[in-house]
Amino acid sequence: MSARDSLDRFLHTDPDDGGCAETMSLMHVFAELVLAGLDAAARYPRVAAHLAGCEACGEDYAGLLTALAR
Structure with missing residues (x-):
């Protein structure tokens, strides 16, 4: 993912997004x-x-799923 793609995703964050801390x-x-x-x-x-x-x-979530699935 390019830096522009990351910035675009950040600028268009879902208003229902709970944020990193809650997640x-x-x-x-x-x-x-x-x-x-x-x-x-x-x-x-x-x-x-x-x-x-x-x-x-x-x-982090993908890694957690992998660890828990083992």
Whole structure:
């Protein structure tokens, strides 16, 4: 992703985005729901919105899912 793409994503942040702090505090719960086959996005829409728009948190989330799935 280019710097311009990252800036564009940042400038068009979803208004329902919960931010990094909220996402990090709930990420483990969100991941457990996903791995259990439940609709985590419906329960935590602000976390889902943030994960869709924040590359850094998205990478942390992907790593957490991988670790929990083992």
